[in-house]
């Protein structure tokens with residue numbers, strides 16, 4: 082049978098570091114409030130003209146370089162982002178052009194914080210049916226330009242950051258009975274649209290004619306709106322649930338997990354997920370302190386850094402889980 086394996090990872094965050102004190106100088110907030118509520122100490126923001134496709138491209142080039150491959154060796158590009166360079170076409174084609182390849186299919190995935198897992202699910206299905214052998218999967222976000230960096234937007238402006246992470250996936254033939262064979266064991270994804278407006282950006286939207294007006298802007302409808310407590314409540318129950326679902330599907334238990342990478346939404350959320358699962362600190366990876374919430378990019382960035390820090394050895398069991406706007410959520414299990 083064919084199993085999806087991880088060849089390499091890459092990441093890119095903008096050079097510009099924005100500390101909590103920097104934010105406190107432009108809006109009514111404090112370093113203490115942000116650290117206490119979210120664990121975030123700093124995040125990165127792009128410089129003018131730096132796009133999500135640029136970050137995604139740099140992360141992809143790092144992943145390609147580490148695998149000893151070139152962009153031309155990739156059969157398909159999947160880009161997860163909630164902050165595309167433009168309304169259309171998707172960020173994938175801009176990345177493809179910057180990578181210098183043509184006639185490679187590009188799919189944009191719009192599933193916010195769960196975008197990386199949704200993209201992984203599609204990539205895995207394509208790889209296992211033999212449609213594509215090598216898939217470049219990227220999560221890239223530029224939040225800073227969409228945040229309302231003022232008192233009215235402080236509840237979300239302090240949480241989100243810019244960045245990109247990439248993984249190179251390849252189908253490999255494995256013996257079905259070999260339980261130790263490296264690769265993706267499963268991906269489970271979910272959604273519940275009843276909560277769509279609990280974390281969203283309403284405008285611009287083609288539902289309106291025209292899709293954006295001065296009145297919309299004046300009413301603050303272009304601002305990310307979040308019912309923080311509701312998101313928090315659902316995130317802390319859905320992620321442990323999704324991890325257990327993944328373990329059950331593979332006949333494994335929590336004791337088998339060597340490293341859990343939760344989507345980096347809030348350090349308090351990650352700590353509650355860790356507690357709910359009874360995992361020790363050395364078995365959970367967090368880096369939200371340095372990057373804030375980079376939505377679709379948070380898992381591949383954290384995966385890249387955890388590998389570089391030697392947190393996962395060959396043969397180890399890696400678990401990914403995410404929750405976010407939609408609501409959408411999911412989990413993946415990977416034998417490393």
Ligand code: UT7
Pocket residue numbers: 109110111114115118119194235236237239280308309310312313316345346347350374404405406
């Ligand atoms: O990937 C999914 C993305 N989102 C999330 O995962 C977010 C989930 N939610 C959360 O992480 C938390 O709900 C937050 C960190 C966003 C907020 O923490 P909270 O403990 O739920 O605070 P709150 O929203 O209930 O607000 C408490 C107070 C309010 O003031 P009053 O009404 O008590 O006077 C807010 O106006 O904190 C105020 N506040 C702030 N104060 C200083 C809101 N934002 C800020 C801020 N600085 N940036």
